[in-house]
Amino acid sequence: METRTLLFSLLWAAALCEDLSGKQFTFPDDPKSLNVPHVTLHIDTDSIPTMTVCLRFFSQLQRTQGLFSLATRDHPNAVMLMKSSQGKYKVHLGSNTYEFEDLPTHLLDWNSVCWTWDSGTGLNQLWLNGLRTSQKLVGLNYDVSGDMNAIIGQEQDAFQGGYNQNDSFEGDVTDLHMWSHIVSACDTRSYMNQGSFNPGNLLNWNDLSYKISGNVYIQDSDFKEPACY
Numbered sequence: 001m002e003t004r005t006l007l008f009s010l011l012w013a014a015a016l017c018e019d020l021s022g023k024q025f026t027f028p029d030d031p032k033s034l035n036v037p038h039v040t041l042h043i044d045t046d047s048i049p050t051m052t053v054c055l056r057f058f059s060q061l062q063r064t065q066g067l068f069s070l071a072t073r074d075h076p077n078a079v080m081l082m083k084s085s086q087g088k089y090k091v092h093l094g095s096n097t098y099e100f101e102d103l104p105t106h107l108l109d110w111n112s113v114c115w116t117w118d119s120g121t122g123l124n125q126l127w128l129n130g131l132r133t134s135q136k137l138v139g140l141n142y143d144v145s146g147d148m149n150a151i152i153g154q155e156q157d158a159f160q161g162g163y164n165q166n167d168s169f170e171g172d173v174t175d176l177h178m179w180s181h182i183v184s185a186c187d188t189r190s191y192m193n194q195g196s197f198n199p200g201n202l203l204n205w206n207d208l209s210y211k212i213s214g215n216v217y218i219q220d221s222d223f224k225e226p227a228c229y
Ligand SMILES: [Ca+2]
Pocket: 076, 077, 155, 156, 157, 158
């Protein structure tokens, strides 16, 4: 194992996993903030040939914002999902990109988004709030391997860095999962409709190893309508 890879692994060895069911990460709008709020998520794999990533976000922001940013040492945008403007979502697989347009997005409610990709076929699909796009060909045979650094709240332009305030996420994130396979349409709809689903094997909100940087808060989520006492 390379020294830097070993150090990278050791950094996470002491990190605890936590069940964040019913919780959210809150990224407040803070115009004076220069501490680059973000959350780093530990992924225990060195290769992602196929994947599904799902999360729910709540945001009034209409400018570009990073939703999920996974960098490798080869490419800062190895697996990256941006909301590029209202209703537009851009997926990046290294230098391969595609922008999905006209996807109805709530500004005052939760949005559930899932992205599937298979390097063997190059097929990509985006799901939003129970609706899906047709398949797009992006990242055919693209190799995502080596050390992985996954974050939410920001967007990497370098491995573990290259942050830009104009790409910051503002709002709430919950129920983030990542699988090493294409989740079925039935399970994806179940995820979006609050039904049951098998949690992610690469990232699991119910057993998450993470590190908070900057002004990020953990609060109760109201995606599932809370019981008030
Ligand atoms: Ca980037």
